[in-house]
Amino acid sequence: MQRLARVETETAAPHVGECVTIKVALAGQPNVGKSTIFNGLTGMNQHVGNWPGKTVEQKTGGCARGDKQFDFVDLPGTYSLTANSEEERLARDYILHERPDVVVAVVDAAIPERSLYLLAELLLLPAPVVLVLNMMDVAAHEGIQVEPRVLEAALGIPVVPMSATKHQGFEALLDAVVAVWEGAYPYNPHRPVILPAHQTVLEELIMWVATYVPKPYPADWVALKLLEGDDEIVTMMQSALPADVWGRVHNTLLHHEDAILDIAGARYAWISRMIRAAVVRPKVGPMGLTARLDRVLTHPLWGTLALLGVLAVVFWLTYTIGSPLQGWLDALIQQGAEALRNGLQGALPRWTVDLLADGLVGGAGMVVTFLPILVIFFAVLGFLEDTGYMARAAYITDRFMHVMGLHGKSFLPLLLGFGCNVPAILGTRIIETKRARWLTILLAPLIPCTARMAVVAVLAPLFFGEAAVWVAWGLAAVNLGVLAVLGVVFHRFLLKGEQAMFIMELPLYHLPNARTIGLYVWQNVVAFLQKAGTVILAASVVVWLLSYFPANGDVTQSYLAWIGKGLAPVGALMGLPWMLMVALLTSFVAKENTIATLGVLYGNFEAVLPALITPPAALGFLVVQMLFIPCIATVAAVKQETRSWAWTLLNLGLMLVISFGAGILVYQIGALLVGG
C-alpha cells in the first residue's frame, strides 16, 4: 500500500491509474450511530485492537472504490475534545499527530444542537471536516425537518445526509470525502468564535505562547485550551514556557477560571445560528416513543421490576437455548477425541496419543463448548445496548451501586460477568474514574460466570437431589452478597479518592440493527477466543502433563496428586479429601476443569462422590468453588487492564482467603447442625 506524502489537501492531485490512499478519521459523540457507519464502510474488513499503549479500543478498517483506497480509523466516541478522559485525548491527539486527510464528523439529525458541539471543536483542528447528518429517518419520524443544503451553506463544509441503519448515504459520503481531498470542494468553514469579553485575553495568550508551542500544535488552539483550563495542555505549556511567561499566563488563567462555561456557551450560540434556518422542530408533537417507554422503564418501581424481568429473560434464553447446545457440542468433541485416539493408536507412543486426545482436543473442546452460551448472552446484551435500554438499566441500578461507591455505569460490566468474567473486566473501560474502575475490576470475578454455574449444575444434584436448584440460587446469592459486602468495605474504609461522577446520556430508543449486534457478538467472541482460548488450551495441556507424569497415566501417583496431598490439611478443615483439592486447583485453569478433574481422579464420580462426602462438606466445596480465585484468563485480563501486579495479587489473595474462609465456615456450622 503506498501512501502519498501530503500536507495540504489543496495541493495534491490523484495519480491517474495508480491506487491512492485516503486516510479518514471518523469522529462523533456517543450514540450518534458512528459504529454503524464504520461497520457499513468497512464490513468485515476491520481490525479491532487497542490504541498504542492504552486500554481504549481502536477500530481500523478499509474499503476500496475505483482507484482509491480508504483507510478508516474509528475515533473514540466523545462529547468534546477537552482532556477530560483518555478517549478525548486520544481522539484529538490522533487528528493533531497523525493528520488524517479528512475527518468525518457524525452528528445525530434528531438531536442536531447537542451533537454539533463536537463539530465546533473539530473545526479548530488542522484537518478538513465532512459533516454527516446521520439518522435522517429517525429525525423525520420525530417530525424534525433538517435541510442538509441549508446547513451546508451556513457551515461552508460538505454536509451528507445519511440513514446508516438503512444503508442510505454511503456513496454520497465517499464522494464528499474525495471531493474535499481532491480540493474540488470549495472548503471554507465558518468557525465558532469566542465571546467578545474573552477575545482580548485570548489574543494576549496567543501572543505570549506562540513562539513556544511545541509541534504539531497550532498556537491559537493551544491558547484556547489554556483558557478552557485543559489539564493536559496546561501541563504541557507549563514545561514549555520560560518561567516568567508562564507566570503571566498562569495569572491570567486564574482570573478567567470560569471561561470554559462562556466558551461552551458561545459554541452553543454558534450552533443555534448555524441550524436556525436548517432545522425545523415540531411545536408540540405527540409524546415520542422514548418518553412513553421511559414513563415505565425509568420509574423507580416499575423500572426496577422491568429490569428484573429483562434479566430473567436474558438468563432464561442463555441457559435454555445454550445448555442443550453445549451438551451436544461436548458429546461431539468427545467422539472426535475417541476417533483421534483410535486412529493414532499404535502409530505414536501412548502418552503422545493421550496428550493429543485428552490434553489438546479436550482443552480446545472446553473452549468450544462455551461458545453457544457466550454467543447467546452477547447477542441479547448487544440487542439491549443497541436499542438504548442499557443506559436505563444503568440509571435504575445507580442507587444500588452507590452504596459500594460505584455508579450505574459499573452495572453493564458486572452483568457481562454472568456470561464470562473476561469480557466483564474488559468492559470496565466505560468507567471514567480509575478508583471506580479498579473497584469494579476487583469485584467482577465474584460474579458467578456460566462456567462456575455449570459446575454447580453437575455437582449439586448429586448431593441435594430435588433441592439442587435452590442450592444453585443460594450459591449465586452468596457470591453477590460477598460482592456487595466487599464493595462497601472497600468504598468506606480502604479506598480513598473521589466518588465517580455519574453523568450519562439516555439516548433515544430505536430499532436494533442486526449487523451492529452481529459485529458486537463477533468481536466479543473473538476477544474471548484470543484471550481465554489460548490460555485455557495451554493450561489444559500443562495440567494434563502434571496429571500424567511421572507415573505414566496413574493420576494418584502424579505431580498433581502430590500437590493435592500437600493441601490435604486445609481440605481436612472442610471435610474434603485431597482429590477435591486438586479439582479446585485445576479450576484455576478454567472453572469447568473441576468436573473434568473429578472424572480423571474418580472415574465415575457421579456414583462415587455421594458416598464419600457428607452434605455439609459438599456444600462447603460448592461455596469454595464459587468464590475461589478466578480462572487464569480472568487473572490475565485483570493484569492487562490495571497494569498492576499488586492489584492483581491482591485480587487473588482476597478471593483465596474469602473462599476458604467461607468454605470452612459452612462445613463447620453444617457439621455441627447435622453431624459431619
Add this chain to the structure above:
Amino acid sequence: MVPLTALQPGQTGLIHRLRGGHRFVSRLAALGFTPGAPVTVTRNHGIGPLIVAVRETQVALGRGEAGHVLVYLEGDGDATVSQG
C-alpha cells in the same frame, strides 16, 4: 437560585452556574449545561439519580452532581432571562 435537586418533575430552570472541579464543569458544559440554558427535570424522586432534559437530550445525573448545578426558577426574582 436553587440546586437542580430542588426542582420537581416537570419544572424548568435556567442554568446560573456550576459548582465543582474543572473536569466536572467542563464535562457538563460540553453536554450543554451552559449559563442561560433551560433545564427541565424529568425524574426526581428525592433519592437516587435525576433525569433532566437539556438541549433536546435526556441526561441522567447523580444526585451529588445535580446538587452542584444551580438554576433560576421561573418567576425567581433573580432571573434576568425569560425562558424561550
